[in-house]
Amino acid sequence: MEKLTIPEKTVERLPLYLRRSEELYSQGSESATSQKFVKDLPGISSAILRKDLSYFGNYGKKGTGYEIPKLIGRLREILKLHVETKVILVGAGNLGTALLTNSEFDHWGFEITSAFDSDPDVIGEEIGGVRVQSSQDLEQVIQIEGTKMAMLAVPANNAQSVTDSIVSAGIRGILNFTPILLEVPEEITVKRVDIMSKLKELNYHLDT
Amino acid sequence: MEKLTIPEKTVERLPLYLRRSEELYSQGSESATSQKFVKDLPGISSAILRKDLSYFGNYGKKGTGYEIPKLIGRLREILKLHVETKVILVGAGNLGTALLTNSEFDHWGFEITSAFDSDPDVIGEEIGGVRVQSSQDLEQVIQIEGTKMAMLAVPANNAQSVTDSIVSAGIRGILNFTPILLEVPEEITVKRVDIMSKLKELNYHLDT
DNA sequence: TAGATTGTTAATCGATTAACAATC
DNA sequence: TAGATTGTTAATCGATTAACAATC
Numbered sequence A, B: 001m002e003k004l005t006i007p008e009k010t011v012e013r014l015p016l017y018l019r020r021s022e023e024l025y026s027q028g029s030e031s032a033t034s035q036k037f038v039k040d041l042p043g044i045s046s047a048i049l050r051k052d053l054s055y056f057g058n059y060g061k062k063g064t065g066y067e068i069p070k071l072i073g074r075l076r077e078i079l080k081l082h083v084e085t086k087v088i089l090v091g092a093g094n095l096g097t098a099l100l101t102n103s104e105f106d107h108w109g110f111e112i113t114s115a116f117d118s119d120p121d122v123i124g125e126e127i128g129g130v131r132v133q134s135s136q137d138l139e140q141v142i143q144i145e146g147t148k149m150a151m152l153a154v155p156a157n158n159a160q161s162v163t164d165s166i167v168s169a170g171i172r173g174i175l176n177f178t179p180i181l182l183e184v185p186e187e188i189t190v191k192r193v194d195i196m197s198k199l200k201e202l203n204y205h206l207d208t
Numbered sequence C, D: 001t002a003g004a005t006t007g008t009t010a011a012t013c014g015a016t017t018a019a020c021a022a023t024c
Helices: A008-026 A034-038 A046-054 A068-078 A094-100 A135-145 A156-169 A195-207 B008-026 B034-038 B046-054 B068-078 B094-100 B135-145 B156-169 B195-207
Strands: A065-067 A085-090 A110-117 A130-134 A149-152 A173-176 A189-192 B065-067 B085-090 B110-117 B130-134 B149-152 B173-176 B189-192
Touching (some): A008 A046, A008 A068, A008 B195, A034 A065, A149 A156, A156 A173, A195 B008, B008 B034, B034 B065, B085 B135, B130 B135, B135 B156, B149 B156
Parallel strands (some): A173 A189, B149 B173, B173 B189
């Protein structure tokens, strides 16, 4: 069977399409043309929207456009939002607390199953419905739960050692909120949330 | 005078190069070849590093590579880290607090000059050396300070109205931490910190 | 000098856009 | 049917890579 590979750029745009669909729907639109759809999505043309969607099937109606509720359903399927993916959080400081109390995870098919911290004052606290556990139990809990994804919101100086530990316990994907460039085996995927780089790009654009 | 435009992708990689340079330096390296430099920078080849750097001048030495301290200095110049750029923060909740107590801003040439919130319990508090002001004073403070950049860490339902207000007060670049797709005039630049999209991409890679 | 690596050119690759036949 | 827009092809554009002359 031939496996069609979806371009990386397309994968990156899909969540944006879902957000935009939900926005249009909440504004009362039942359908939208590709033109109307990409209005206010900077850098995305109607042609690219049509091409991106066409990788997954024929969702539009020639002459009229796309039915929003149907599109939302399809995008939620493609993005597998009906399956709950377990994620752990390491580091329950201010940022960790913001993540634990963020209601978006649920909407996007994620469940933060456990949170960890090394501060005795924080261990045992319940934040956003999750009880914070000791970092000492990290590896054990990952192995028991079988969790494959982790968010890393610890201080920079702990980032690499925590990474080594969660990777050896079975974590395969890491969302890294620290400024550290983590070293991991090549089969492990790391994505960074890099605020400073984003700010610098913004700054660069304002100057240009 | 001809203005050489730097590719967007190159601009995005520069902060990463600075981080990697500082990492190498802190590990005791005084110099590095392009090969050694891009080790552990996934998706970046030595050729692309050399090409990116060559847009700004000849920083390497043929036969030996790049001198790290010199490279750090050059990158800090290119990225204009010697100039302090003023940024305001709107929303001093958990995420806002994490930003206010993040020491990276200073290192990257940013100063959070003011923070705003609408919660009376938070207004007047000092967080990370910045006193939280009332959102009612937002426009006035922006105009007096002449700030051009803002970070938006407010609840989703306030995001668009706060945006309208800061844009009318003179803000030209926004780093958006909310899930809302902001509508702004086309001369205003918005960048998003989109955690759910990053998690979804990560998730997609683990499945594939 | 001999060995090594940069800076740069030309070739390749992939993604975006323009354009239009198919069709609702 | 007439008008409009999708889905898709071919052309364009831009970014990455391979390769090597220049040179430290």
